[in-house]
Amino acid sequence: MLDFYRRLYRAIRPSSGDDEAARTDGGVVSDGSAADPVEPDRDATARLKSALDRRFGSDFMESSIFWLPPFLLMGLFVYGAVIWNLLISLTDYQRFENAPDYSNLDFEMYTRALADSGFIDAAVNTLILLILFTAGTLAVGLLLAILIDRGIRFENSFRTIYLLPMSLSFVVTAQFWLWIYNYNNGIANSVIGTFGLGPVSWLGNQDIVLYAVIFALMWQFSGYAMVVYLAGLRAIPREHYEAAKVDGASTLKMYWRVIIPQLKGATISAAVVLMVFGMKAFDFLYSLAGGYRPPNGADILATKMVREAYANLNWAYGSAIAIVLFAMALGVIGPYLVYEYRRDNL
């Protein structure tokens, strides 16, 4: 694992030396473009230009007008902000102070987090949510994709229906699930009621609420997993199915041993996207609760971070939680990007 990160570091490192990244880092100052020195001497600029072209490739200078400004804007908002956020997390910034005091940096907020049982709970909940939500959604998506790929009629209609929730806002779907999980009149209780169970307080019971939320998120995103898997299935030549059949494999065996192993790429990219969606589940929980505090037992890092910063005005503490969340995300994305780079898929 460590080796992996070392390789990732090596892959990213070349940028840290040149002035481009330096500009991004310093990019918090909104005027980033001034860093490009304008040579009065025409000859020197031409020389510089051809030197850069030789180093980076023949179209480097001419193409930079296209990608460099957007890249800098994005770099400023993404990486500049993350670094700034890291700085803020080392201060004691809180309440109605206008700006953080950067003169006294320490890790106090991180030690505070480790001592905060609310933080530990949220971190654990985040992990549970990530793992269960990702695994469950992938499984449902794969099943749906396989069923739809069996050459059924009305394929398009089924696909459209399964993907429909994905087009809705978390704010909207939260309203639906609030109603479904309603104690007195909700569908969830009437369904289990027909089996003589319940009623259950889905959102009130601390031990259940997280799983209820995961179920709702699976409802919203399994259509996405299905679309990704369907694209993967369609890329497998028909002959593979036929060869497996001729070899005498049962349908189940065929999928398990021949088809599913070929969906590795689809699984990895879908899993990464789903985990990131899971980390962003803030919108859903905020709308479910109608405020910063999600139902007891369903607090995750994403909600806790926003609550600490924007409701409790513990800006530095919120930033520290955000850095932990960012590190978690990086742990997922970093290896994924290296994997894609290796496959020449960037």
Place this chain on the structure above:
Amino acid sequence: MSDGEIRTDGGTTSTTARLRRNLDQLTVEDVGLYVVLAFAAAFYLVPIESGLVTSFKTGIAIVETAPFAPPGPSGLTLEKWQTAIDALLRGMGNSLLYAVPATVISAFVGSITAYGLTIPTWKKSYKAVVLMLIIAGIFIPYQAVLVPLTQFWSQWAQLDQVLSFVWALGIDNDYVGIIELVITHVAYGIPICTLLFRTYYKTMSEEMIESARLDGATLRRVYRRIVLPLSGPMFAVVLIYQFTQIWNDLLFTLVIVSTESSPAAPVVLILAGLGSSLEGQDFALRMAGAFFAALPTLAVYIFFGEEFAEGVAA
């Protein structure tokens, strides 16, 4: 052997196989397949359907009828929709005000960025670094940038003061939030838009681009005259995907506009607080509001489902 052949047909999508299946009696397996698919469809539709019927119910009907059953004639009311529309209409306008420009700009910028990173030739290893940084930007949890973002807009970039001449025209200065939202969404939309366009540009004929360069066209002219006119299909995908994402996003509106009472409050912000009061939750109102707020994205999805699916899969 013959058993194998029949099964093989069952796995193909060819029209002959379909025809034969229609003519033959349905096998137990097939029936099972359709039952499962129908159940799955119901699973995805029921929350939406029950929301829809509930939005037309009176308070009494909500308690008396099953959640997914339509209201009887006596329990039918349009009052909740009326209330929801009254509450959300201004939010809809505000949402359009930033979602449309942010979508268009980020799609266009994404196209330019992807062009610069795909078509021109420069060293692959350097390109990969830029691309990695951009693609990683798609997956960053926005929580990690929120506090600096708030700082940036409130302390550093004092758009509020720069635009004072606009407020002098009688426009509420809360609308600075709309402009901040446009810039924010464009900046964070660049990565995904770039990635989507890049997958498309990678499939463009290299020989065609080389031919244009040999014809004497500069990179800018190649973009203007060859690549941009051929980007139509991908623009459809990106515009639809981006619009849905921006319209649906709550987090940025929450930290930039912050209060639902603001005249510039977007629809998602108002909806998040709609129908909950001290007396309890008005579900019919919530459902009506949810549907009303979702109308633009639903319309986009129904008319451009293919493009949406393509954007999602990429």
Place this chain on the structure above:
Amino acid sequence: MATLELDSITKTFQDGDEEIVAVDDVSLSIDDGEFLVVVGPSGCGKSTTLRMVAGLETITAGTLSIDNRVVNDVKSQDRDIAMVFQSYALYPHMSVRQNMSFGLEESTDLPDDEINQMVSETGEMLGISNLLDRKPSDLSGGQQQRVALGRAIVRDPEVFLMDEPLSNLDAKLRAEMRTELQRLQNDLGVTTVYVTHDQTEAMTMGDRIAILDGGELQQIATPLECYHEPANRFVASFLGEPSMNFFDVTLEGDRLVGDAFEYPIDEGVRADLGDATDLVLGIRPEAVELVDEDGDHEFETTVDVVEPMGDENTVYLHFDPDADPETAATLVATIDGFNRVSEGDTVTARIPEDAIHLFDRNTGEALHNRSMENAADQINL
């Protein structure tokens, strides 16, 4: 119009830690108005060479000059060249007229009506005037090919570069376009470099052909020279269908001793060989004759397979009637279509001494070739 000079051109690609040499020290000099065909098997570096001339690939080492001007660092749009691609690379969203005007619009300051005029004239020359307002997707493959040509011609460049431009056409159209391209090039007199893997195109179209293998130039000469006086065994085997017969032989005194036969050679041939004793004897199938007489260069053979081609027959002969047909040395001969032989017949095959080629078995280099005069005599017969 221009001369084109490649001086020790080399191209290496970096693949991980490995360095791959795609083009190795190739030197070519192309005269003003010449039609040079670059030919070789796939992966021989011929396309890379062409792309370096076009400026689409950087040159690792060596110099490239157009009209004595070194253009290594000149961008492709400033080299005044036009290229026809294998896929035609037409702009799908533009009409034929727009496709053809594009280059003039981008590279010159000509007024619109003049551009229009030039496009119309070129269209007429190529017989595509009636297609000018159509989109490429509405055209057949042959028509697209003409548009791609027209797009290059209308720019009136110093050099034409063509990268397998006919390979996407069906056989009949390809033959037609071959003649037409030659005629056009003749009329326009523009220096042309034409890359192909098809030896028929190479033999019929070029003033000279350059044969590449493994990134190295094997021979550059007129088509007939390459065919009859190949520089080495690769060139000999690459040109000609069916391919030249090769037999490993050892020189013993004035005789060549092979597994299946012994072949006496005279002093003149012997003198060409120098010290080499490990040799390869080559003979073109059409040089093999079936005769009714005996002699030192006549061999009794058994007919294994006959492939009738209409005007001629290709026959596969074995020296030893009892040998396993899978492994035995086979002599392929092309004979007149009316000469009836059938499988199992015993026939006498003559390998004329004035038609043999001898190669060094280790280096592949040609030590002795048939003389061109003799070849010409035979063709006249």
